[in-house]
Structures are given as structure tokens and as C-alpha cells.
Amino acid sequence: MLLCWLLFIPFIGGLACWATSRGRDNAGLARVIAFLSMAAVFVPAVVVWFTGDFSLSGDPSIAPAWQYEIAADWISRFGIEFHLALDGLSLVMVMLASVLGMLSVVASASTVKSCVGVFHANLLWTLGGVIGIFLAIDLFLYFFFWELMLIPMYFLIALWGHEENDRSTNTAAAVKFFIYTQTSGLAMLAAILGLVFLHYDQSGVLTFDYNQLLTTDTSGAFGMVLMLGFFLAFAVKLPAVPFHGWLADTQANAPTSGAVDLSGILVKTAAYGLLRFALPLFPEASANFAPVAMTLGLISIYYGAVMAFAQNDIKRLISYSSISHMGFVLVGLYAGTMLALQGVVLQVLASAVSTAALFILAGQLYERMGTRDMRALGGLFGRLGALPGFSLVFVVASLGMPATGNFLGEFLILFGAFAAHPWFVVIAAGGMILAAVYALYMMHRVYWGNPDAGGTIATMRVREYTMMMALVLITLILGLFPNTVLHVTQTVTHDISSWFAAGVIAAAQTS
Amino acid sequence: MNDTWFQILGALPPLLVALSVIGLFVTLCIARHERLVYAMTVGGLNLALVATIALIPLGPVAVTPLYIVDFYTLFFWGVILVATLACAAFAMPYLSGFNDRREEFYILLATSALGAMSLVAARHFGSLFVGLEALSIPLYGMVAYTFRTRASLEAGFKYMILSGVASAFLLFGMALLYGATGSLAFTNLIPAGGYDADAGPWMLMGIGMMLVALTFKLSLVPFHVWTPDVYEGAPAPVATFLATVSKTAVFALLLRLFVSAPITDNAWLLTLVGVLALASMLIGNLLALRQDNLKRLLGYSSIAHLGYLLTTLVAGASLSIEAVAVYLATYVGTSLGAFGVVSLVSSPFAGKDAAHIDHFRGLYYKRPVLAVSMAIMMLSLAGIPLTMGFIGKFYILSVTMASGLWWLTGGVIVGSGIALFYYLRVMAILFMDRPAHAREPQLSGTGDNWAQTVVWLLAAATILMGIYPAPLIDLAAVAGITLGS
Incomplete structure (x- = not known):
């Protein structure tokens, strides 16, 4: 329940912001809604921070210790589930996302003047996608959010980009960002599929569940290739040289207020992906x-x-x-x-x-x-x-x-x-x-x-x-x-x- | 129920379409009434669609040695009928400004759909050829329908001549195969040395010639050169039909041929198909990069999409048929939407190049819902999550990864990367400031509203299928099982 709350609040808030922009543009209301939605993510996260049990349990466990977990069937043909979970790492990341989210709303207050409702809708959807990345432990769902947040991000850069530049420069920067991330993301998708079929060959179970995939034996050259698929996607997002070409252009063309740079920083927390997926798997x-x-x-x-x-x-x-x-x-x-x-x-x-x-x-x-x-x-x-x-x-x-x-x-x-x-x-x-x-x-x-x-x-x-x-x-x-x-x-x-x-x-x- | 009635029942959907074609002829002899003709066409196609759905519980029916109506057939009949209905809906407002006889268009459309349906059910060279010609010959007329526009007439001729050459190849290939095996049914095309033996050079040449003809229809590299010209010249609803119905039917046939004919199980042949697939996805996407005409752009992108699809033939995995069904359904839905917007915006008969990308600049501020639909379609063609295009791409990558075809996986990834560039360009243009000289999209009454509703429905379906694809996947899975067994 808590996990669904954390995940869906930004999306619902985004819809509400969009709704305010229909008819006459009610800028103040959109800002308040956006800020409150991020606060609504922040507060429960703080509560979990203080009430959760994060003590070290002695022996390292085989399966990760989740504080909260929720799963529902999604595409049963491939064993894909709508599977969210939260542990200390995801909690820290979600809190970071909500804090930066609130900041970006406040920071953009004086500079974003046109289509305020739609701007905040896109901002919240980006953040929602990012929070989804931190919570999803079904690899398909993870990839889904990984790509999902690109779309609102694209619009933020292309349509509300740095006003000194003309529209086409901003669009070019947005396209560059999109192509870098999406192409490397497809390499990750291929690697995810490779991992899933490897697990299927070994155990006869077709699943995208992180907990089960952890048991896959990924030694050997094939495992190396799959790891490289993941690494490529994360190295682009991080970014590590030589995959950094998109970053400076994207941030130089992002809206002046810095609002999008903040979500951009979140997007770059590919360190989370490396920590959660590349190393353990x-x-x-x-x-x-x-x-x-x-x-x-x-x-x-x-x-x-x-x-x-x-x-x-x-x-x-x-x-x-x-x-x-x-x-x-x-x-x-x-x-x-x-x-x-x-x-x-x-x-x-x-x-x-x-x-x-x-x-x-x-x-x-x-x-x-x-x-x-x-x-x-x-x-x-x-x-x-x-x-x-x-x-x-x-x-x-x-x-x-x-x-x-x-x-x-x-x-x-x-x-x-x-x-x-x-x-x-x-x-x-x-x-x-x-x-x-x-x-x-x-x-x-x-x-x-x-x-x-x-x-x-x-x-x-x-x-x-x-x-x-x-x-x-x-x-x-x-x-x-x-x-x-x-x-x-x-x-x-x-x-x-x-x-x-x-x-x-x-x-x-x-x- | 005796056997004959059972077979007639199985063939009910195409029979209904055929009946409505005859009905249209008779009606036109008595009186010209566009609304009536339109209603009869749409009614006949809808009846056929209902019949298709009703046949689902029936199980496979062999209709003479020529046709087989199994779940695979029914699935693609459904796709074809829906696509044809959408084309009819787009044609109505498109032709409303056409200053000549408009009614015959619907006869051609229905006849062509009939050919497509026959092709999907074919399991014999005879029905294959009849189906292919019934699909193509009305298309010559449709492409050149607005024959007073030079481009349309030129496109019609181009398509007719090249199509004729392709048919010749097809017949020659069939003749060679018949000479080698003495049979025209797909399942009897066995190499001389038995099931496991390698096919001899004559058989390979025969199947290769058939492949040339079919890849021409699918506009795969290196037989793609006609595609952009014909798409650009043809009226937008006809380009829609070419990109959806014609492609679906021919690909469904190609897949059935590859699955059921034993001689296609040849390493050399499969490598060749793989090379064609790789070339199509790379060249199609590269050529699309610099297009300013949206119809040409979509034409090149369809080359690339068929390239992705062809990888499934090479893979031959158990998942392949299901992947084809899902990918074709999502591709058809998305292409219909994209072409639908094009045909609504580039309303005809007001000068050349109505599909130029400049006319779409700032469409969001004039027709917001249409522009958002177009943006969704572009994202879906690019295979971004939340749209059904992603599910299709997911299937293709699954198939290539499951069969360990690394080079094709790499090709799909690189191709999609290139494709993003032009899809995003179109998407960005929709939201840019509208220039003063842009042509205003015209509204032409009820037909236009119908077509708009169809576009909205397609956009909604794209998102819904993207979020919850389970129903589509289940349908496709059943289709895959019936053909595979």
C-alpha cells in the first residue's frame, strides 16, 4: 500500500497539474499541487526511515531483505509481475528524489512562465518514473520506468529549454539525450532478456523477478556479455567517459531555473542501477x-x-x-x-x-x-x-x-x-x-x-x-x-x- | 452438419466480403449514392469481422485443399478487417473533395481486402497466387485513383509494372518447385531425399524466386526502391492500406510458408533472410533520416519495421509465430493511426506535397488531440514503453535473444537508435510554433468526425495495450500454437 502510494502520487499529481492548465492557466495552483505531491512522498519516507528495521543481521543473506514488498500479476505469459519492494537503499533514493522534486518546483517558480501546468505535469511524471526505478524489482517493470521518464524529460528540455537558445538547439539537445539513453537502454533490455532466458534454461522458470534471478549462475563469457549490456546503459546515464557526450549539452540547454537539472541528477543515479543490478546479478x-x-x-x-x-x-x-x-x-x-x-x-x-x-x-x-x-x-x-x-x-x-x-x-x-x-x-x-x-x-x-x-x-x-x-x-x-x-x-x-x-x-x- | 456446410461456415468472413462486393456492383448499376455505397462496404466488413470472432470456438477447418481456417487465419483476418475498416473511414473525408466518381474506390478496397484474406488462409500455391493478385490488381487502381494528379498516376504505373515483374518471379519459382516436388501444397514441398535432406539447387532457386516476389511486396531491401515513391504519390488512405493490410497479409503468408514447407528449413536460406532483415532495418532507417515528406518517411520506416519482423523467420524459435502476430498487430494499429493523422491533415487536392512536414508544425495548437495522437503513434513506432510498439519490440528482442542471434539483436538496437532521430523530429515539430503560411487542416463534416474518432480510438488502444498487453498476447499465443502444431 505504502509502495503504491509512493509510486502513484507523482503520477496523479501530474495529472492534476495538467488539469489546471485546461481552460485558463492557473499557475499558482499547479505549483502548490506539484509541491504537495512531492511532500506527500517525502513524509511517509521519513516515517519509514525512523520506524524501519535496518539492523545488520549477522550472516549475509541469500535473498535481499525487503522492508515492504508488493506483487501483482501483469503479463503472466512471460512471468512478468508488477513487483515493487523497498529496502534501505531504495528508501534513501526515494527520499533524495522527493527532496530534489520539491526543490525543483520551488526553483522554477520565478522563471517558468508559459504553460505552467503542463510543465509541472512533465516534471512530476519524470520524478514518478525515477521513483519507479528505485522501487521496481521486476526487471521488466524496472526497464519500463527507465524508459518512461525519458518522454516527459524530453518535453521539458525541448519545450522549456534555456531561453537564450532558440527552439531547435534545445530540441537537438533533447534528441541527443533521448537517443543516448534509449539506445543504451535497448542494450540493457537485450541483456535482461538474455538473463531471463539463461535462468529459464537453468531452472525451467520464466520470470523477470529480481529475487529469483539472483540465483542464476552467470559465470562465463555469456554472463560477461550480459553484464556489459547492463553496464553500457548505466555508464551512459552515469555518465562515464567515453559515454558522456550528451550530458553537457543537455544541461546547458535545460530550463534556466535548474528545475530539470535536478531531475537530471536523479536520472544520473545510475549508481543505484549498478549497485542493485549489475553487481549482485x-x-x-x-x-x-x-x-x-x-x-x-x-x-x-x-x-x-x-x-x-x-x-x-x-x-x-x-x-x-x-x-x-x-x-x-x-x-x-x-x-x-x-x-x-x-x-x-x-x-x-x-x-x-x-x-x-x-x-x-x-x-x-x-x-x-x-x-x-x-x-x-x-x-x-x-x-x-x-x-x-x-x-x-x-x-x-x-x-x-x-x-x-x-x-x-x-x-x-x-x-x-x-x-x-x-x-x-x-x-x-x-x-x-x-x-x-x-x-x-x-x-x-x-x-x-x-x-x-x-x-x-x-x-x-x-x-x-x-x-x-x-x-x-x-x-x-x-x-x-x-x-x-x-x-x-x-x-x-x-x-x-x-x-x-x-x-x-x-x-x-x-x- | 455435413462437411460442405462446415466448410462454407469456415469461409464465411471472406464470403461475406465477396457478397458485399457483388452487392456494391449491383447497387452502382442501379444508382450512384456515395453514402449508401460507404454504408454497404462498412456493413459488409463489420459483418465479416463479427463472423470472424464467432468462428473462434470452431477450431481448424480445412476449406478445400486450398485453404485452412485455423486460429492463425482468424487472427490475421481480424487484423486485416479492422485495418480495412479504418482505411475506409479515412478515405471518406479524403475523397470528399475529389471531383470525380468516388464510389468505385470502396469496391476496389473491399476486393483488395478479400485478396488479403485469401492470402492469409492459403496453404497451396494456387490460392496463394489468386490471393496475391486479388490483393494487388485493385491496388493498382487505388494507387492511381486520383489520376489527375501526376504523382498518383506515376505511382500507379510504377507499382503495376514492378508488381507484374514480381508476379512473374513468383510463378517461375512455383513452377520450379512443382517440377522438383510434384506438389503445390505447402506441406508437400519435401526435398528429394526426405524430410531431413538438403534441398537441391533447383528447389533453392524456386524458393529464392518466390522470396524475391514476396520481399518485393513487403518492400524489403534490396526490393524497396518503389516504396517511398508509391507511398508519396498514392492517396493517403491507399498508402495506409499498402502499409498495413498488404504487408500483414503477405507476411502472414510468408510465415505460414516457412513454418509448414519443409524445404525452407535450410541454413543457407535462413542466413540469406537474416541478411535481408539486417539490410532492411539499417538501410530503411538511414534513408528515412533525411525525409521531409511524412509519407515518404513512414514508407522508409515501414521498410525498417518489416526488417525487424523478418528476424523472427530466421530465429525459428517457438516464440516466433506469436511474436509475428503481436508485432504485426501493434505495427498495423500504430501505422493506421499515423497515416490516419496524415490523411486527415493533408486533406487532398490543394496542391502537391500536402504531407510535407512543415504542414505539421505546431499542429498541437490547432488540433491538440490529433497532434497528441500523432505523438503517441511516433513513440509507439519508436518502441517506447507505455505504447504497444514497445510490446512488439520486446517480442522481437525476446525472439532474437532466445535463439542467440547476436548480430540481429545488435541490428535491431542500432536500427532503433537511428529511428529515434526521425520519429522524435516529427514529434518535436508537432509542438513547435505554428508558422503563418501553414495550411489549415480542413474539416469536412461527418466523415471527418468518423475518421477522427478512429484515430482517437487507435491512440487509446496504443496506450492501453502498452500498459496491459495480456489480452493481445493471449490471442497471439493461441494463434502461434495452432500454426506451430
């Missing part, structure tokens, strides 16, 4: 593939950092910095120890929050200055109220300063990976220096330097101030009390790391 193939994946991670860390340094558009800079962050995630995932996986969860959350904050700030800066080109900016510190101060906080968070969640995430990842892969860690740690370089360089170019004139240009509104304070608070909680999150996800990461460890042993034996 293919432990042996993943272990064999780890050096390659970690190398890709290293390349992403350095490539993202260097490219970020070279950008003039603030939003492009932030996009490339998130590629760099995701490089760490990839390193941590394929290290596979429990510590590293916990670090991955923390890094995903912290990076999502800090990147979201920077996107919103970029949007607000654009609203005031009329440009995002850093060459045209400078000397703004003290002239925009609290905005430069908040920017400093999140820039510092993004480069991994202690007391922020980003620091702990990177630290846990590197710490957890060191025992098995010391050289990867040494090289990856160097990337943190580059992060400081590009982040501070951006700060320098935009906010420091000689002001053109004195006096205040504009201060922050209460709405914007509250939003930013909330994000600062989350970053600090993640940085100072990481156990609030780590406690919830420990069961999941413990299971996955033990499955992965078994895969490493099996891989060592066969080679």
Missing part, C-alpha cells in the same frame, strides 16, 4: 571487469576535472564536475568492499545535493545577471546578497572539504578500495587536487576580482534563501552525522559486498 563478471571499470572511473575523474576547468559556461562547468564525481563512484562500486559501497551511497547523495545547489545558484545568477558566461562576470562578491556566500559553501563541498558529505563519500571510497587496489586509489586521490583547482577557479572568476561598480545588484528572496539553507543543512548532516544514512543502507551494502566478494573468489579460481 553478475558478481563474477563484475569482478573480472573491475579493472576496466575502475580505469574508466579514473579517466572520468581526470577528464571531468580538466574539461570543467576549460569551460566558460557555469552550467557546463558544473556538468563536467559531476562527471568527475561519478568517476569516484565507479571506482568505489567496483572495489566492492562494504566500506567503499557505503562511500558510494554517500557520494551519490552528497554529490547530488551539492550539484543541485550549484545548478540552482547558476539559475539564480542568470536571472540577475542575464548571462552564464564567466568571461562576462566577476567581482560579484558582496553585491548579490547571500548568493556568493552560498556558492562558496557548495563549491567547497563539491571539492570535498571535510565536514561536507562529499568529503566523507570520497574518503570512504578511497579508504575502502585501498586494500584491494592501492594504485587506483593513489591515482584517484590526485583527482581531488584538480577538483580544488576548477572549483576555486570558478569561484574566482565569477565572484572575486575587481567589481565593475559598487552597490548591491539584487539580494536573495526568502524563497531562495530557505531553499539554500535546507541544502546547506543536508550537506552538513551528511558530513557530520553520516551514520544517519549509513545505518539505513548497511544491510544492503553488506549483502552486495559479500556477493561481490564471492564473485571475486570465483573469478580468481577460474582464471
Whole structure:
């Protein structure tokens, strides 16, 4: 019941928003409905957070321990079920989705002026699709949501894109995003089908159920090919170099307010997919593939950092910095120890929050200055109220300063990976220096330097101030009390790391 | 009930269509009344549809050695009848501005549908040939129906000449097979050395020639060159018919031939079919990329879709027949919707190139429901979840993965990736700002409302089947079992 509530509220809210746009466009009502729907997802999630039992049960279990589970027949011919479940990992992700969802509604309040109802409908449907991804454990259903959220996302970028560009540039960016994701998604669908038929050959049961597919023996070359199908889809979404081509264009053309970037960040939480599907389903193939994946991670860390340094558009800079962050995630995932996986969860959350904050700030800066080109900016510190101060906080968070969640995430990842892969860690740690370089360089170019004139240009509104304070608070909680999150996800990461460890042993034996 | 009556009962749906064709001829001799002719056509087709549904509990009936009415036949009869009805609904408003005799169009339409039905039930070369010609010959007339438009006349000639050549190939192929096996029934086409022996060169040449003719009708690469020209020149409802009914009937026949004729079980032949499939999906999609005319674009995309479909023949998995049934049903439904919107918007006889993509720019602000339907159809053709096109694509990927055909799986994925580009382009254009010089879609009274309702129904069905495909899958599964056994 709870799961259906979490899943369907955004979709129903989206319909309601659409309904307000029929006849005369009632903008305020649509915003309120959108905000309330996301709040209606957030509140029950918090309740589960406090009441759920996420304690570590000693031995790693064979089947995952779900807090809530619901299943109904859907397409019985293929053994496809409407199967939702929630554990600590999905809970954390759903909460992230609802928080970012509320933020995007608030952030878009001043910039989205046309077709407000339809805009929010699309926004909510995207978020609903994302929440579906986090809850679905039938692989068909998972794929269904994975593709479903593309459509509203496409419209958001194509129709409400950055106003400086003309329509066709935005559409081109939207199409690029769609093609990248959909094509890699089809590779995943093929891999899902391959896995299902493999399981059918082994057990005689045709099913798409995650719990049952976990028992499939996926060793050997065939398992490797299937794993690569999954990896391709997730690497595109993450994105890891060399599959990152869509990201900067998409985010540079997304609506100015940053609303869509936030859902974009969610879309990129392909780390969830890798953690939930690629590692547990293919432990042996993943272990064999780890050096390659970690190398890709290293390349992403350095490539993202260097490219970020070279950008003039603030939003492009932030996009490339998130590629760099995701490089760490990839390193941590394929290290596979429990510590590293916990670090991955923390890094995903912290990076999502800090990147979201920077996107919103970029949007607000654009609203005031009329440009995002850093060459045209400078000397703004003290002239925009609290905005430069908040920017400093999140820039510092993004480069991994202690007391922020980003620091702990990177630290846990590197710490957890060191025992098995010391050289990867040494090289990856160097990337943190580059992060400081590009982040501070951006700060320098935009906010420091000689002001053109004195006096205040504009201060922050209460709405914007509250939003930013909330994000600062989350970053600090993640940085100072990481156990609030780590406690919830420990069961999941413990299971996955033990499955992965078994895969490493099996891989060592066969080679 | 004695045997003859039983056979007549089995053949009731095509008999009803045939009766309505005769009825139309008689009516036209007495009086010209467009409404009456239309009503008789639609009534006859609907009666045939009801009869088809009523025959479901009957079980397989062999109607003479020429035809077999099993569940597979009934399934595709249903698809053909629904598609023909939709074509008739689109033709009514389309022809309303046509300044000549409009009534004969419905006779041609019904006759052609009759040919398609005969083709689906055929299990003998005789009925195959009769069916194919009964399908094609009225189509020449339909393609060139608005013969005062140069493009239409040209398309008609092109289709007629190439079709004639294809028929010649078909007959020659049949003759060779007859010479080698001494039989015309599908199931008796056994290689000289028995069931497991390899077919000799003459038999391969025979089946290859038949394949040439059938792939021409299916417009598969390398016999696809006529498709975009004919689609562009033909009146929109006729292009709809070509893309749906004609393709369905010929493919259903091809599948029956491959499943029941033992000589098609030949590794060399199957590889050849696989190469054709791969070439069709890649070339069709690549050529569609740069089209500005929506009818041409849909023409090229249909080449690609038939390419996807052909992979099932290569796979030969137990799932194949079911996959074909589901894919064809979803493809027909989606194509009907897309062509329906095209024929409603590009209302005829106001200059050339009415299907140019510019006329669709900003359609959302003029005809929102039509534009949303079109967007749904594009998503469905692209195979995005929530639409029934996805279920079809899911089946194709299932079949290729289950048979371990990696190269074809890769082809389907790459092809779909390319296809997204042009489908999304059409979709984006629907929601762009409307230019001042765009032609306003005309409304022409009741016929137009009918056609619109059909488009809406198709859009609703596309979404419903996309969310809950179980009923369609169950029907297709039964069709698959009856043919497979």
C-alpha cells in the first residue's frame, strides 16, 4: 500500500497539474499541487526511515531483505509481475528524489512562465518514473520506468529549454539525450532478456523477478556479455567517459531555473542501477571487469576535472564536475568492499545535493545577471546578497572539504578500495587536487576580482534563501552525522559486498 | 452438419466480403449514392469481422485443399478487417473533395481486402497466387485513383509494372518447385531425399524466386526502391492500406510458408533472410533520416519495421509465430493511426506535397488531440514503453535473444537508435510554433468526425495495450500454437 502510494502520487499529481492548465492557466495552483505531491512522498519516507528495521543481521543473506514488498500479476505469459519492494537503499533514493522534486518546483517558480501546468505535469511524471526505478524489482517493470521518464524529460528540455537558445538547439539537445539513453537502454533490455532466458534454461522458470534471478549462475563469457549490456546503459546515464557526450549539452540547454537539472541528477543515479543490478546479478563478471571499470572511473575523474576547468559556461562547468564525481563512484562500486559501497551511497547523495545547489545558484545568477558566461562576470562578491556566500559553501563541498558529505563519500571510497587496489586509489586521490583547482577557479572568476561598480545588484528572496539553507543543512548532516544514512543502507551494502566478494573468489579460481 | 456446410461456415468472413462486393456492383448499376455505397462496404466488413470472432470456438477447418481456417487465419483476418475498416473511414473525408466518381474506390478496397484474406488462409500455391493478385490488381487502381494528379498516376504505373515483374518471379519459382516436388501444397514441398535432406539447387532457386516476389511486396531491401515513391504519390488512405493490410497479409503468408514447407528449413536460406532483415532495418532507417515528406518517411520506416519482423523467420524459435502476430498487430494499429493523422491533415487536392512536414508544425495548437495522437503513434513506432510498439519490440528482442542471434539483436538496437532521430523530429515539430503560411487542416463534416474518432480510438488502444498487453498476447499465443502444431 505504502509502495503504491509512493509510486502513484507523482503520477496523479501530474495529472492534476495538467488539469489546471485546461481552460485558463492557473499557475499558482499547479505549483502548490506539484509541491504537495512531492511532500506527500517525502513524509511517509521519513516515517519509514525512523520506524524501519535496518539492523545488520549477522550472516549475509541469500535473498535481499525487503522492508515492504508488493506483487501483482501483469503479463503472466512471460512471468512478468508488477513487483515493487523497498529496502534501505531504495528508501534513501526515494527520499533524495522527493527532496530534489520539491526543490525543483520551488526553483522554477520565478522563471517558468508559459504553460505552467503542463510543465509541472512533465516534471512530476519524470520524478514518478525515477521513483519507479528505485522501487521496481521486476526487471521488466524496472526497464519500463527507465524508459518512461525519458518522454516527459524530453518535453521539458525541448519545450522549456534555456531561453537564450532558440527552439531547435534545445530540441537537438533533447534528441541527443533521448537517443543516448534509449539506445543504451535497448542494450540493457537485450541483456535482461538474455538473463531471463539463461535462468529459464537453468531452472525451467520464466520470470523477470529480481529475487529469483539472483540465483542464476552467470559465470562465463555469456554472463560477461550480459553484464556489459547492463553496464553500457548505466555508464551512459552515469555518465562515464567515453559515454558522456550528451550530458553537457543537455544541461546547458535545460530550463534556466535548474528545475530539470535536478531531475537530471536523479536520472544520473545510475549508481543505484549498478549497485542493485549489475553487481549482485553478475558478481563474477563484475569482478573480472573491475579493472576496466575502475580505469574508466579514473579517466572520468581526470577528464571531468580538466574539461570543467576549460569551460566558460557555469552550467557546463558544473556538468563536467559531476562527471568527475561519478568517476569516484565507479571506482568505489567496483572495489566492492562494504566500506567503499557505503562511500558510494554517500557520494551519490552528497554529490547530488551539492550539484543541485550549484545548478540552482547558476539559475539564480542568470536571472540577475542575464548571462552564464564567466568571461562576462566577476567581482560579484558582496553585491548579490547571500548568493556568493552560498556558492562558496557548495563549491567547497563539491571539492570535498571535510565536514561536507562529499568529503566523507570520497574518503570512504578511497579508504575502502585501498586494500584491494592501492594504485587506483593513489591515482584517484590526485583527482581531488584538480577538483580544488576548477572549483576555486570558478569561484574566482565569477565572484572575486575587481567589481565593475559598487552597490548591491539584487539580494536573495526568502524563497531562495530557505531553499539554500535546507541544502546547506543536508550537506552538513551528511558530513557530520553520516551514520544517519549509513545505518539505513548497511544491510544492503553488506549483502552486495559479500556477493561481490564471492564473485571475486570465483573469478580468481577460474582464471 | 455435413462437411460442405462446415466448410462454407469456415469461409464465411471472406464470403461475406465477396457478397458485399457483388452487392456494391449491383447497387452502382442501379444508382450512384456515395453514402449508401460507404454504408454497404462498412456493413459488409463489420459483418465479416463479427463472423470472424464467432468462428473462434470452431477450431481448424480445412476449406478445400486450398485453404485452412485455423486460429492463425482468424487472427490475421481480424487484423486485416479492422485495418480495412479504418482505411475506409479515412478515405471518406479524403475523397470528399475529389471531383470525380468516388464510389468505385470502396469496391476496389473491399476486393483488395478479400485478396488479403485469401492470402492469409492459403496453404497451396494456387490460392496463394489468386490471393496475391486479388490483393494487388485493385491496388493498382487505388494507387492511381486520383489520376489527375501526376504523382498518383506515376505511382500507379510504377507499382503495376514492378508488381507484374514480381508476379512473374513468383510463378517461375512455383513452377520450379512443382517440377522438383510434384506438389503445390505447402506441406508437400519435401526435398528429394526426405524430410531431413538438403534441398537441391533447383528447389533453392524456386524458393529464392518466390522470396524475391514476396520481399518485393513487403518492400524489403534490396526490393524497396518503389516504396517511398508509391507511398508519396498514392492517396493517403491507399498508402495506409499498402502499409498495413498488404504487408500483414503477405507476411502472414510468408510465415505460414516457412513454418509448414519443409524445404525452407535450410541454413543457407535462413542466413540469406537474416541478411535481408539486417539490410532492411539499417538501410530503411538511414534513408528515412533525411525525409521531409511524412509519407515518404513512414514508407522508409515501414521498410525498417518489416526488417525487424523478418528476424523472427530466421530465429525459428517457438516464440516466433506469436511474436509475428503481436508485432504485426501493434505495427498495423500504430501505422493506421499515423497515416490516419496524415490523411486527415493533408486533406487532398490543394496542391502537391500536402504531407510535407512543415504542414505539421505546431499542429498541437490547432488540433491538440490529433497532434497528441500523432505523438503517441511516433513513440509507439519508436518502441517506447507505455505504447504497444514497445510490446512488439520486446517480442522481437525476446525472439532474437532466445535463439542467440547476436548480430540481429545488435541490428535491431542500432536500427532503433537511428529511428529515434526521425520519429522524435516529427514529434518535436508537432509542438513547435505554428508558422503563418501553414495550411489549415480542413474539416469536412461527418466523415471527418468518423475518421477522427478512429484515430482517437487507435491512440487509446496504443496506450492501453502498452500498459496491459495480456489480452493481445493471449490471442497471439493461441494463434502461434495452432500454426506451430
